[in-house]
Amino acid sequence: MGRAEKDPPRHGAEPPPELADIDVLTVLQALSDPVRLEIVRQLAGCPDSAGGLACGHIELPVTKSTATHHFKTLMAAGITHEREEGTRKFVSLRRCELDERFPGLVDLVVGKSRS
Amino acid sequence: MGRAEKDPPRHGAEPPPELADIDVLTVLQALSDPVRLEIVRQLAGCPDSAGGLACGHIELPVTKSTATHHFKTLMAAGITHEREEGTRKFVSLRRCELDERFPGLVDLVVGKSRS
DNA sequence: ATTCTCGTACGATCCTTGTCAAACAATTTC
């Protein structure tokens, strides 16, 4: 039947929100979970230079379905960006935008504070 | 009878934690609630010069018992400091210490970001 | 084509926690 849509990702990938549209509370809530904090840390301190880390390469103490949930939460909060490549997915920190919108936040989370 | 203790606050006031002992996660969790965020904002943008705001003067959309719970949470996370005066209690932001331990955090929460 | 890998979707469960109401305790005020 009529395929009106042109090329939507088969899996429900919602449009990445503008960072300006995101309030602090949402970001804080997203970061207030140990697993998600761990994700952000791995994303921040890695050779993400290219296009982020593959989800499967991020080691987490939870199952895959739970990890999916957390990835979704992070992206909905505007913290991460996702890129699909075949059956694999790459997640990356929206570092520049975060640093501009919320100066110091990423450094804080990553643990760049203290001497 | 023997009053061994010298002057313990009748209400269970736990010792204020050292800021260095507090991890980011705890702080983020404490700040990831709309009511507590509102508290911090009122504390940050007020004539708190003296000794903080009286709990009763902080207007919140919750009952007193709920407010007590939030105040406790904030202090346990090292974000606030409390001072008792008679039957009244004054709450204040540990701004200097926070700024040193978590640079930019308070400004972020208060909304000093964006141009 | 069959199988394997990677991630999603759904449903169920369980734990955390934000919330209130009511009873209580301490201090101030009359």
Next chain:
DNA sequence: GAAATTGTTTGACAAGGATCGTACGAGAAT
């Protein structure tokens, strides 16, 4: 001393959300 003020404590409750297992779907590898 009695009443009013201020905040705490406790118990109960509901909503949120973190978690898992299973089933599913889409590419990749054989």
